[in-house]
Each structure stands twice: as structure tokens, then as C-alpha cells.
Amino acid sequence: MSELRELLERHDRVMRLLLEGEPVLGQEPHLAGCPVCGPTAAKLAEVARWLLEAPRPRPGLLRDVVERTAARCCSAEERP
Ligand SMILES: [Zn+2]
Numbered sequence: 001m002s003e004l005r006e007l008l009e010r011h012d013r014v015m016r017l018l019l020e021g022e023p024v025l026g027q028e029p030h031l032a033g034c035p036v037c038g039p040t041a042a043k044l045a046e047v048a049r050w051l052l053e054a055p056r057p058r059p060g061l062l063r064d065v066v067e068r069t070a071a072r073c074c075s076a077e078e079r080p
Contacts, residue, residue: 011037018044 031038
């Protein structure tokens, strides 16, 4: 397997793990050297820290957002 192909496969694997929220243990060298995965991992870690610090939403907020969003984007015939 060519070195480039191996790098691209590793990149795809690491990016998939990052976006799925899976641990990327052992991938530190790739994260340190990849101009896409490293910043993505840093941004996702920042979001995770932000979510830990954010105040807890009131009960029912998610339901209200979904209902109002659905009401705005779908006509009555399109809603389930
Ligand atoms: Zn990468």
C-alpha cells in the first residue's frame, strides 16, 4: 500500500472517529500532523467543554424547539 493511500485511510478513520464521538486513542501522531483532524479535534473538545459549562436547559425545551421548527418548515400535509 502506498504511503499516501495509508495516510488517507488513517485520515478517514480518525475523522470518522472524531465525528462519531469515539475515542481516538493511539492516533496522537496523526492529530498532531494533520491540518484537518488536529483542529477538528480541538474544536470538538472546545464544544464538549462548553456543553459541560452550559446551564441545564429547562425541561421540555427540546420538544418545544422541535415542534416550532417543524411548524415553520413543513406544511400541514407534510407533517406526520
Ligand atoms: Zn486527518
